[in-house]
Amino acid sequence: MTTIEWTEQTWNPTTGCDRISPGCDNCYALTMAKRLKGMGQAKYQNDGNPKTSGPGFALTVHPDVLTEPLRWKKPRKVFVNSMSDLFHARVPREFLARVFAVMAVTPQHTYQILTKRPERAARILTDLCRCGVGHPPGEHFRSSMEWAATSHSPTYVPGLEHGIYHRSGWPLPNVWIGTSIESDDYVRRADALRNTPAAVRFISAEPLLGPLPSLNLDGIDWLIIGGESGPGARVFEPWWIDDLIYEARQAGSAPFVKQLGSVWARHTTVNGKTVAAHGDTKGGNPDYWPTHLRVREYPTPAGSDG
Template sequence: MSNIEWTEQTWNPTTGCDKISPGCDNCYALTMAKRLKGMGQAKYQTDGNPVTSGPGFGIATHADVLTEPLSWKKPRKVFVNSMSDLFHARVPREFLARVFAVMAATPQHTYQILTKRPERAARILTDLCTCGAGHPPGEHLRSQMEWAATSHSPTYVPGLEHGIYHRSGWPLPNVWIGTSIESNDYARRADALRQTPAAVRFISAEPLLGPLPSLDVTGIDWVIYGGESGPGARPLELDWIRDGIAICRAAGAAPFVKQLGSVWASTNGASDRKGGTPGDWPADLRVREYPAAATAGQR
């Protein structure tokens, strides 16, 4: 299970990443990967670039965990890759097809994918036809997903059924796609997200490092706000979140305030060191809404 407030389960078919923007500076997953490598955890023995990544945090795929969701009978919200970015450039397209095949085969679960690389997500999931046959968007990736049920295929995943991927529709109705936007310099990621086929599109403004006056949440269903916690945490100004909630209200997006960060918590004597207890917050920030996923439709 997961301690992350907006999900219930984590699933890491890939591990590792590289820093690409200031929101990555105090990455908890990078620090955790180094510790897990030292403990001998098999998934964290691939080292990344020492400038952008680190020990145990190189990109690695893990075919052995692909079938985990097949054994989860109780429906749950699943955060895909709390220890990686599924749309990192070094995650092979064939492996992405395998991950999406598993998600298609388990419609009882809701999968939440968060990336700092929404441009690649849009490119792969839109997958516009270039073969000249006039295939609809996503058709080539869905074909790779279909082959995941065939033992001699490079996208094979044991235990999957033939045909389920084309019957499930596109985009997959149980898959949410989100991007991280930590400052106004990266508000443009929302533009790529809008081009990404997804049942629900969401933004994680965590750690929120500044105001987001340029952020356009038109076509976005959900926005998560949060401060930074842990060593070297940078401060959060509450008006950044207040402005964000107002932007969400105007556009019809659901706001979710996750936490206010450790700097705010220590300054205000909060009961939780990450500032994650709503009872400690100003009343207007006690907002934890979810998107209307059941009526979001396939867009």
Template sequence: MTTIEWTEQTWNPTSGCDRISPGCDNCYALTMAKRLKGMGSAKYQTDGDPRTSGPGFALTTHPSALTEPLRWKKPRKIFVNSMSDLFHARVPREFLTQVFAVMAATPQHTYQILTKRPERAARILTDLCACGTGHPPGEHFRSSMEWAATSHSPTYVPGLQHGIYHRTGWPLPNVWIGTSIENNDYARRVDALRQTPAAVRFISAEPLLGPLNNVSLHGIDWVIIGGESGPGARPLRTAWVHDLIADSRAAGAAPFVKQLGTVWARDTYWVGKSIAAHGDTKGGKPEYWPTELRVREYPNKTAEQVG
């Protein structure tokens, strides 16, 4: 299970990543990987490039983790790769095929994939088959999922049944794909996301480091909003949150305010007090927020007002 407010379970078929933008500067996963390496966790023993990654945080695939969702019978929302980026350039295309085959084989779950590399997601998931028979976009990648369910295939995933290709629509109806965007400088990620086939497209504006007033939310279904937490956290202005909630609703996207961040909690609510003593170091307790920010909605579902 997980304490992440907008999901119910995490699944990490890969671990590790590389920082590529300011939103990565205080990456919680990088810090956690260093800790897990020190604890002897087998997944986190390979170091990444110190310029962009760190101890225990080299991009690594974990074939043994592929079958985990097959054992989860109860439907749940699953955040794919809380400790990595599924569309990192060093995740082999064949491994992506295996991941998508598992998701196709478990339609009871809803998978939430979050990437800072939506350009690669768009390229792969709109791939044109080179066989010359005129398959539509995505058909080549989708049909390769069937190969992962064939026992003599080098990409075979134990437990998958034949016929995945024929039993699923495209894009997979239980897969949501999102991109992280921290300020206007990375609006291009949203443009790439719009080109990516997905049942639900979403934005994670966390950590929100500036206004997103130059970002079009056309074609976006869900917007997660959050301030940065932890040592060295950068400030969030509630005006940015107000505007993003309004822009989301105007575009037909569901807003979900996750947290207001450590700086907001320290300087706005727990002024002169220890925020740790109140158990809200992330500014994540809606009962302390301005009323109009207490909103946590999901796409195509009834709004869940909190606080």
């Protein structure tokens, strides 16, 4: 299980990553990986480049974890790779096909993939035909997913049945794909996301480091907003949320305010005490927020009756 407000379960078929923009500077996963390495956790024994990563945080794939969702009977929202980025350049395309095959054969779950590398996601999942036959975008990748159910294939995942290609639509109806945008310098990631096939496209504006006046939410179904928490947290201004909620309403995106951050919690008082003194060090309890910021909505996937 997980304490992340917008999901219910985490699944990490890869671990590790590399910092690529200011939103990564205080990465919680990097800090946690160092701690887990010290505890002897097997998944966190590979060290990354100290300039962009750290102890226990080298990009590592974990084939033994692929079958975990096959054992989860109760439907749940699953955050894929809370400790990594599934579309990191060092995640092999074949391994991605295995991950997507598992998601395809477990339609009872909703998978939420968050990446800072949406350009690679768009490129792989559209997978333009180069064989000369004129296959539609994504068909080659879908075909590679089918091989994950073949025992003599190098991409085999035990427990999968044949027919993945024909039983699942495209994009997979239970897979949501999002990108992180922390400042106006990175709103271009939304353009790449719009080119990515997904049942739901979402943006995580967390940690939000400034207003996003250039953000275009056309084609974006869900907008998560949050301030930064933890040591070294940077300032977060609540008026940034006001602007984003307004833009989300105009574009038809569902807004979800996750938290107001540690700086806000340390400087905002309730009944004579700071919010942090009440035990909410992340500013994540809506009971302490201004009423108009208490917004936590979920998107409706295309084709859903909800």
